[in-house]
Amino acid sequence: MTEIWFTERQEEHSGLTVRVRDVLFSGKSKYQEIQILDTYSLGKVLVLDNTYQTTERDEAYYHEALAHIPLFTHPNPRHVLVVGGGDGGTVREVLKHKSVESVDLVEIDEVVVRECKKHMPTLSKGFSDERVSVIFEDGAKYVKETNKKYDVVIVDSPDPVGPAVVLFEKEFYENIKGILNDGGLMVEQTESPLFSKDFVINIRKTFSEVFPIVRQYLTVVYTYPGATWSFTMGSLKHDPLKVDEEELNKRFKGMETKIYYPGIHKAFFALPRYIKEEG
C-alpha cells in the first residue's frame, strides 16, 4: 500500500513525520500554503506553510493553556478578542466561560476559517455560537484602529517570521494595551524555550516595557518544535499567581476540559531554571 508521509522540518536538521490517510484540503491563499490532512496517528492536522499548526491529538494542551489561564486570571471577562487562531480551537475554549458576552476573532486568512469549518469541526464548532464575530483583517492593523475595548486579548499567532514579526513587537503590545478595559490583560504564544531560549527571554523584556505585570507559563505540545511551549501574559492589574483557587473552582464547576482545572493554574507558571534565572 502506498505510504504518504508529511514531514515538518522543525529545525533545519530534524523533523516530525506522520503518515497521511487523506489530504482533505490543499491550497494556497493570498497569505500562505494551507493543508488539512487526515493522519493515522495525530487525527486531523492543520498545516500552514509546511508547519504543524494544530492537531486533534494534542491541541487541548495548547488551546486550554492559551485560553483558560488568562480568562481565569481576569475576575469577570466579558469581552474577548482573539487575534489569529482561525482554526477555532481558542474560541471554543473561550466560549466555555459563562461570563463571556462577546468574542471577536480577527484572522487575516479567510481560507483557513472556511476550510477548518468544513474539515475540523472539533476545533471550529465555536464559530456558530452567536457570541462570536469573525473579522477578516490583519491583527496588527485591527488593534491599532478599532474603537472597541476588551477585557482579555489572546494572540494565537504563528511563528515570529515574515509578516508575523510585527505581532512580537512593542508597538503591537502598546496598541493592545490601548484597547484594554480597566484591569484588562493579554496573552500571546511565545515559542519554545528549548529551541528559542533567547527569544523567550527577550519577549519577556518587551512585555515589561508595556505592562506592569508580566508572567510566563508553559504547556507541552508534542507536535511543536521542542515540545515545551511558552506563553507570555501582560496584565494591567490582575496577577495570575494571586488567583483564589476557591473562587476559580466556583467558576470552573461543570466546565468540560482535558487539561485545565483550577488546582494546576499556578503550576503552569513553574519555569525551568535555565529560563527563569536569566534576563
Next chain:
Amino acid sequence: MTEIWFTERQEEHSGLTVRVRDVLFSGKSKYQEIQILDTYSLGKVLVLDNTYQTTERDEAYYHEALAHIPLFTHPNPRHVLVVGGGDGGTVREVLKHKSVESVDLVEIDEVVVRECKKHMPTLSKGFSDERVSVIFEDGAKYVKETNKKYDVVIVDSPDPVGPAVVLFEKEFYENIKGILNDGGLMVEQTESPLFSKDFVINIRKTFSEVFPIVRQYLTVVYTYPGATWSFTMGSLKHDPLKVDEEELNKRFKGMETKIYYPGIHKAFFALPRYIKEEG
C-alpha cells in the same frame, strides 16, 4: 552532500527524524541493537533498538526529574541504587547530592556503559566518581537477591516491552520495597500519558498495592513519544508534596542544574485533568 537521517517510528504511523553527522558506534550486544549518533540538531544521541534513549539536547529534562525529585524528597539520601541508566545521566545527577555516599548502578548491558563512557562523556562522566559501583546484572534479579539496603531506588528503565515488562510488575516493586531502608522511596519512569494513558493510570494502581504513598509527576522530553513524560514514586514515609522548600534550598545551594530548583519541586506533580481524575 549525502544526507543520512535516523528516524524513530514513535508510533506505527509517526516518527521523529534527525540528520546524522556521524555514526560513532553501531553494534549489537547480547540484549539489543545500540547506536551512538552524532547529529546536527540533537547533539550526541543514544539509540537502543531504534528508539531514542537519550539526547544531549533534551536529556536534562529527563535525568534531573528522575534524580532530583526523589533525592530531595528523602531528607538524607546516603545510599542510592540506579536500575538501568547505563548512559550515566541519572548517576551524574545523583552525585550532585553531598549526602550521597554510594551509588550502585545495575545495568544489564555492558556495551551501553562502555560505549557511553567513550562517546558521551557529558552523561557518563559520573562513572569515574569513587562513590559509584557499576554492576552488570539483570535489575529484576538484583533487587530480588541483594542483601544491600538503599534509601532511594531509581528505575531508569526502557519501555515496557519484551524483557523489560517485569520492571513494571508488582513483584518487582515488592522486591524493591524489601531492600529499602526505613523511610526509603523509589521512582520509575512510566511512559507518556498522551500516548499511553491507560498504562500511566494502571501503574499508579500497581504502586498503590505496594507503597503507602504514591505520587506521579511529569517532565517534558522532546525526543520521547508524546513529549510529556511521567514518573511514578512509591514511598514508605516521605511525601514529595510535603517537602519544606526552605530546607531544600539549603541543600540545593551551589548545585548546578538546568531544570530543577526547589521552587518548582511541587509543580512537577501538577497533572492534567485527563490523567488526574481517572483511575
